[in-house]
Amino acid sequence: MEREGTVRIPSGCAIAAVISRTGRRMSGESIVRSMVPMHERSNGLGGGFAGYGIYPEYRDLYALHMFFEDRTTRKNCEAYLKEHFEIAQSEYIKTRKIPSITDEPIIWRYFVAPLPSSLAKLQLDERELVARTVMAINGKMHGAYVFSSGKNMGTFKAVGYPEDVGVFYRLEEYEGYSWTAHGRYPTNTPGWWGGAHPFTLLDFSVVHNGEISSYDANRRFIEMFGYKCTLQTDTEVITYIMDYLLRVQGLSLEEAARVVAAPFWSTIAQEPDERRRDELTYLRTMFPSLLVTGPFSIVLGFSGGLMALNDRLKLRSMVVGEKDDLVLIASEEAAIRTMEPDAGNIWAPAGGEPVIVRVNEGVEV
Amino acid sequence: MERIHADGLDHKALNDAIKATGDDCIVEGCCGQRFIAAGMAGKRIVIEGVPGNALGSYLNGASITVMGNAQDAVGDTMNDGSIVVHGTIGDAAGYAMRGGSIFVKGDAGYRAGIHMKAYRDKVPVMVIGGRAGSFLGEYQAGGVIVVLNLGDPEGKAVGFFPCTGMHGGKMILRSSCEGISFPPQVTTRIADGQDLAEIQPVIKEFCTLFGYDAKEVLAATFTVVTPDSSNPYRQMYVAN
Numbered sequence: 001m002e003r004e005g006t007v008r009i010p011s012g013c014a015i016a017a018v019i020s021r022t023g024r025r026m027s028g029e030s031i032v033r034s035m036v037p038m039h040e041r042s043n044g045l046g047g048g049f050a051g052y053g054i055y056p057e058y059r060d061l062y063a064l065h066m067f068f069e070d071r072t073t074r075k076n077c078e079a080y081l082k083e084h085f086e087i088a089q090s091e092y093i094k095t096r097k098i099p100s101i102t103d104e105p106i107i108w109r110y111f112v113a114p115l116p117s118s119l120a121k122l123q124l125d126e127r128e129l130v131a132r133t134v135m136a137i138n139g140k141m142h143g144a145y146v147f148s149s150g151k152n153m154g155t156f157k158a159v160g161y162p163e164d165v166g167v168f169y170r171l172e173e174y175e176g177y178s179w180t181a182h183g184r185y186p187t188n189t190p191g192w193w194g195g196a197h198p199f200t201l202l203d204f205s206v207v208h209n210g211e212i213s214s215y216d217a218n219r220r221f222i223e224m225f226g227y228k229c230t231l232q233t234d235t236e237v238i239t240y241i242m243d244y245l246l247r248v249q250g251l252s253l254e255e256a257a258r259v260v261a262a263p264f265w266s267t268i269a270q271e272p273d274e275r276r277r278d279e280l281t282y283l284r285t286m287f288p289s290l291l292v293t294g295p296f297s298i299v300l301g302f303s304g305g306l307m308a309l310n311d312r313l314k315l316r317s318m319v320v321g322e323k324d325d326l327v328l329i330a331s332e333e334a335a336i337r338t339m340e341p342d343a344g345n346i347w348a349p350a351g352g353e354p355v356i357v358r359v360n361e362g363v364e365v
Numbered sequence: 366m367e368r369i370h371a372d373g374l375d376h377k378a379l380n381d382a383i384k385a386t387g388d389d390c391i392v393e394g395c396c397g398q399r400f401i402a403a404g405m406a407g408k409r410i411v412i413e414g415v416p417g418n419a420l421g422s423y424l425n426g427a428s429i430t431v432m433g434n435a436q437d438a439v440g441d442t443m444n445d446g447s448i449v450v451h452g453t454i455g456d457a458a459g460y461a462m463r464g465g466s467i468f469v470k471g472d473a474g475y476r477a478g479i480h481m482k483a484y485r486d487k488v489p490v491m492v493i494g495g496r497a498g499s500f501l502g503e504y505q506a507g508g509v510i511v512v513l514n515l516g517d518p519e520g521k522a523v524g525f526f527p528c529t530g531m532h533g534g535k536m537i538l539r540s541s542c543e544g545i546s547f548p549p550q551v552t553t554r555i556a557d558g559q560d561l562a563e564i565q566p567v568i569k570e571f572c573t574l575f576g577y578d579a580k581e582v583l584a585a586t587f588t589v590v591t592p593d594s595s596n597p598y599r600q601m602y603v604a605n
Contacts, residue, residue, distance in 0.1 A: 037397030037417070040376075267525060270546065314475045314499065317437050317456055332436050333455075334397025334415045346434060348455065348474050350524065351499065 013197075013209035014041035014162070014183035015318075016330040017299040018339055019306050023363035024325060025053055028171025030339045031179040035162040037334040038183060041209075046184030046196035047165035048157025050148075050205040050301050051176035053365050059152040061088055061111040062130050062202075067193055068106040069143030077137060077144045078110075084122075084129060085112040093156070093169070100164040105193060109154075127202055127247065132226065134201060139228040145194045150203030152365070153303065157182075157196035165196075177365055180301045182207035186233075195231050199239040203303045206242065208235040209331055210296030210316045221289035234296075241290050242300055253300075253307050257354035258283045260292040261312045299329055304365045305358035314351030321346040327357045371395040371414065383410060392416075397436070402427050406446070418455075421448045424465060437474070440467050443489070449574055456498070459491045462508065466490040466567070470575045472516070475524070476500045481534060483507025492571045499524035502590075506533040511564060513539045513571070513582060521545060528590055532597055536590040537564055539582070547590060550597035556587035 016034040020026060028051055035047070055063055064081075068074040081087060089111040095104065114126050122129060134146045148155035153176075156169040162183040166172075182197035198205040212218070212234040219229045219237050225248065227240040238260070245256040262284045263271075271277040284291070295315030300307040308329045310318050321328045321336040321343035328336045328343055336343050349355050359365055367386040371379050372394040379398045383390055388408055392401070395414030402410055403419065406426035413432050421429050422441035434452035441460045453471035461480045464487040472495035479500070481489055489508035495516045501523045502510050514522035522540035528551045537556065547553055561583060572579040 040399060266546075314456065317474070319455070332397055332415075332417065333434055334417060334436065337396055337415050346453075348453075348498070351475065 013185050014038035014331045014335070015181065015207045015209050015297060015299055016328075016335045016339075017178070017180040017207070017301070017306050017308070018326055018328045019052075019178040019357050019359070020325045021327065021357065021360050021363075022325040023053070023177045023359045023365050025175035025177050026179070028166060028174050028176070028179060031181045032163055032166030032171055034330060034335040034339045035166070035181055035183050037338055038330070038332055039161065039163070041185060041331060042161055042183030043185045044161050045159055045186050046157070046182070047160055047162030048155060048182050048184075048196045048198050048207075049162070049166060049169070049171060050153060050155045050180045050198040050200065050207070051171070051174050052153045052178040052203075052301060052303065053176040054154055054174045055111070055152050058089065058111045061113050062149055062151055063154050064110040064112060064146055065093060065148035065154055065156070066106075066108045066110070067145045067147060068108060070106070073141070073143040074106060074108060077141055080137070080141070081110065081112065081133070084118040084133065085110075085114055087112050094173070095168050096170055098164060098168055101158055101160045101168040104158065131201055131243065135226065135228050138230050147194060148200050148205075150200065150205070151303070153203050153205070153301070155198050155200050155205055157193065157198065159193055159196065177359060178301060178306060180205060180207045180299050180306070182209075195233050197235055198301065199233075199235045201239055201243045202247070203301075204239060204243050204246070205301040206235055206239045206298055207301075208238060208296055208298045210234075210298075210311065211294055212238070212292050212296055213294030214292050217289055218292060235298075238292065238296070238298060241292070245287070245290065246302075253356050254354060255283060257307065257309050257352070259287045259290050261309055261352035261354075262291050263312060263352055297331065304363075305356065307357075308349065308355040310349060310351045310353070312352035317348070319346060319348050320355055329355070366391050366411070368393055371398060374398065376400050376417065383408070402429055421446070424448065426465075434471075440465070443467075444487075451575070453495070459489065462489045462491070463487055464489050466492070466570075468492050468571055468574055469494055471495045473497045473501075473512075476503050478502045478505055478508070478510040478536075480504045480506060481508040481510065483534060490567055492567055494571065494575060494577075496520060497523045497527075499526050500529055501527040502531055502534070502536050503528075504530040504532070505536065508534045509564070509567070510534070510536045511539075511567060511571075512537070513568075515539075515577070515582070530598075531590070532592050534591075538588045538590070539585050540588060541586045542588040550593055551590050552593040553588050553590050556589045560589050561587065 093107045158165045245251045296311045297316035297318040322345045323340040323343040366389045376398040391411045393413045397417040399417035404423040408427040419438045424443035424446040426445045428447045431450045437455035439458040446465045450469045456474035458477045473493045475498040492511045522538045
């Protein structure tokens with residue numbers, strides 16, 4: 001079978017997300033159901049979910065979700081991990097055999113803590129060490145792939161329709177305060193388990209509907225900072241851009257949104273507030289290579305919140321709604337109504353306007 | 366009227382059920398089924414719930430009423446008939462529409478009326494009661510787009526880049542359009558008595574559908590936008 005990264009086929013998709021602002025934990029059942037009315041947006045070549053707040057018993061450990069081709073690769077990878085990490089738990093991720101999901105790799109989960117001695121020797125902070133380890137495994141260790149590496153969160157993805165992937169991973173048994181979902185219709189790559197969304201690094205996860213035309217320009221820039229884009233899929237590069245802008249550069253979410261979906265110069269010129277105009281000009285000038293062009297609607301998940309963002313031309317659809325403590329986001333209103341039939345305040349954010357939702361102040365996640 | 370329960374039906378099964386009814390039907394519990402009433406003629410369909418994308422695509426004379434919101438690409442390439450939406454509509458409504466009418470009570474998303482066209486007696490009409498998103502009437506080649514901006518008179522009637530690539534038809538915005546930038550290839554002017562007389566029938570129809578007072582709606586400043594010549598993009602790319 002052809003792998004991601006070996007061939008580029010010139011992509012449509014479905015995304016959905018829900019977050020409880022009070023930090024109330026919800027089973028994955030509802031988000032899985034939300035993908036059913038959007039079935040036609042996927043073609044069965046990828047589906048996935050990210051849940052936040054799902055591992056409270058291991059909240060201080062990094063949860064590494066891995067695909068392995070065989071047992072030997074797993075053993076080698078484990079030896080590699082042990083150089084810098086203490087492995088607190090090592091186990092199969094529970095799955096359910098169903099006819100619609102086949103050819104699964106070994107799907108494994110580690111809960112790890114970076115060794116203090118390694119951190120001291122390498123003079124790295126924890127998150128940088130984890131990020132570098134993910135890059136090293138995904139870039140160099142053939143047959144091993146880390147597809148989730150955050151704390152108290154996890155990604156679950158596979159080749160198949162998203163509603164089947166949810167059943168396969170038994171998501172009804174997990175409880176999270178925030179969930180994102182993706183149904184894939186790959187157009188650039190052949191559709192392999194690792195290529196399904198969400199793409200993640202540390203606690204950042206991205207689900208994406210679209211097809212960015214700036215992929216190579218973005219990739220060339222971001223690879224200068226140690227990121228390795230191994231799969232040729234545009235979502236991977238968006239994930240690394242977000243990690244770079246938010247974690248490494250320390251930008252706010254609003255600022256990061258203005259970098260990747262920067263307004264046109266003509267729109268910036270029309271901005272009446274001078275300070276704001278300067279800010280927009282500064283961000284476009286500082287990070288021109290991180291402007292993402294072409295159609296996209298994405299939901300970025302992070303600890304304690306979600307950010308939804310459309311490309312500045314709004315070439316993909318996205319709808320937001322609310323119900324009590326919940327904020328719901330989806331490619332189609334039908335998906336929101338499936339989760340919450342009486343959701344209110346339904347609106348479509350403008351292109352380039354980030355929608356940022358965080359759990360209420362004081363809520364521990 | 367016959368009632369169809371859409372729950373559990375995919376788009377094909379739902380359309381088959383609609384085709385099997387008499388002239389009138391109510392679809393209840395609709396949730397995202399696409400292509401509803403595609404190509405249909407001679408029927409009246411009322412939809413409760415949220416119809417999926419491409420509602421009434423290629424519509425050929427049927428009339429559709431949606432009690433709530435509709436999604437993207439409403440009336441894609443429709444030829445004849447009417448679509449009435451009591452809520453809002455998503456992006457690209459009336460995409461390449463060439464006849465019939467679309468009436469929306471609330472707001473429209475991006476690219477409403479993209480590549481709308483007209484031919485002889487076929488003149489499509491779209492009336493948006495609220496405001497329209499960016500790229501309204503992108504590549505408009507014919508027909509009439511009316512935006513009434515009834516929700517918030519302080520807000521802009523339309524987002525960024527309206528009429529990009531417009532080369533035919535007419536756009537009428539219930540606004541003086543201050544602070545809205547139009548491309549150089551179109552001409553804007555404040556509507557005169559004749560312009561208003563021309564759109565009066567569709568405004569009246571809109572007001573009857575959604576319970577507004579036509580006199581009040583018409584008693585405002587309207588801006589008319591048309592392309593500034595029959596070939597506004599001459600030599601933009603090649604000599605043509």
